[in-house]
Amino acid sequence: MCQELNTVKEKINVKAESAKELERKLEAMRSGPSLREVKxxxxxxxxxxxKKFNDLIEQLKDHEARAEKQMEEKEKTLVVKVEEKSRICAENEELKKKVEEQGFNMRDAERMKRELQAVERDIGEAEVERNKWEEKCWDLNAVIGTKWKELEALQIECNQAIRRLKLGNGFQYELNAKGSTPIEVLGDYKSTLKPGLNSSIEEVKRTKMESLESKVRLQQVSSDIAAKIKAKENRIAILQSQIDELTNQISAIQKGTQDYISRCEMEARQLQEKFEAESHNVDLVEKEAHEFLENAKATLQETTVRSEEEVQMCAYQLLALIDSVSKYKEFTASKISQMKDVVSETAAAIAQAHNDSLASSIGTLPQSKV
Structure with missing residues (x-):
């Protein structure tokens, strides 16, 4: 029963998660921007x-036109200055020739010197002006280079945006440094991009219709899932009532188990107290045994000392006895040797006496026969 309940719960959870996922997708499609809006x-x-690119090109062209106009004016002024310088140099040469040909006094020399200084001063000013105009030309070229780099950066961004749109015509902006109009600089982009943009708009419309159809399908699926979830909820209510009954039974079993555990704990405490009392008795017995062992060791030590003393005394007595035995043995040996001598003498005397008696007996036998 529990396994079936768990299986049903898992299926319900899976269905609920699927429904939530579909609802999230539906909500995202409702709230999020459509593909058409993105396009x-x-x-x-x-x-x-x-537009920014075109404005920048127009500004660059205006600036370039003004710079070219200023350059032309400065070149004309420079040509005039050069011609004036050439004329002044020619006049100086003529004056030098005239001075060489004619005699002159100090006043004329001073005047000519002042005129020469004025001419040199004009020449220096003309060179300074020429240097200034050259520096301005360099600055203008640097500005034109910077604007051209900005234009190239905008070109890269526009090309990336066109690639993201995926128009399919392969159009890319290519800058022409020699062009004088926007079409010459950028190329004929209007006639190329317009068909691609129109096709993108059609694609956006088609995608929007598909998203609406998928939205309708998702709503139908969501309603079906909601009905299934309702049926599952009813089934869950029935199973919940069964779970409550099982829970009550489990509570009764747990209560009985708790009572049994309490009794076991009480018996365990009693056994523990009994064990502690027996342990105390064992400790007392061990203490008495230890004291008895100590006393026995002391008694054994005293007995050992006393036994050693007695053994030493017995050893002394044994040595004395051995000495007396050895002395007695020597005395006995001497007595035995004396007795042997006496016995041998006695035996010899007896033998002699026996022989004498035999001889006398043999001598008396023939006389009796006669």
Missing amino acids: EEEKSVLEKDL
């Missing part, structure tokens, strides 16, 4: 970039 936003960004 339109990209298109507006691209148009803004294009």
Whole structure:
């Protein structure tokens, strides 16, 4: 029963998660921007970039035209200055020739010297002006180079935006440094981009219709899932009542188990107290045994000392006895040797006496026969 309940719960959870996922997708489709809006936003960004690009080109052209005009004016002024310098140099040469040909006094020399200094001063000022105009030309060229780099950066951004739109015509902006009009600099982009943008708009419309159809399908699926969830909820209510009954039974079993555990704990405490009492008795017995062992060791030590003393005394007595035995043995040996001598003498005397008696007996036998 529990396994079936768990299986049903898992299925319900899976269905609920699927329903939530579908609802999230539906909500995301409702709240999030559509593909058409994204494409339109990209298109507006691209148009803004294009407008900015065109404005920058116009500014660059105006600035370039003004710079060219200023350059022409400065070149004309420079040509005039050069011609004037050449004329002054020619006049100086003529004056030098005249001075060489004619005699002159100190006043004429001073005047000519002042005129020469004035001419040299004019020449220096003309050279300074020429250097200034050359520096301005260099600055203008640097500004033109910077603007051209900015234009190239905008070109890269526009090309990336076109690639993101995936128009399919392969159009890319390519700058022409020699062009004088926006079409010559950028190329004929209007006739190339317009068909691609129109096709993108059609694609956005088609995608929007598909998203609406998928939205309707998702709503139908969501309603079906909601009905299934309702049925599962009813089933869960029935199972919940069964779970409550099982819970009550489990509570009764747990109560009985708790009572049994309490009794076991009480018996365990009693056994523990009994064990502690027996342990105390064992400790007392061990203490008495230890004292008895100590006393026995002391008694054994005293007995050992006393036994050693007695053994030493017995050893002394044994040595004395051995000495007396050895002395008695010597005395006995001497007595035995004396007795042997006496016995041998006695035996010899007896033998002699026996022989004498035999001889006398043999001598008396023939006389009796006669």
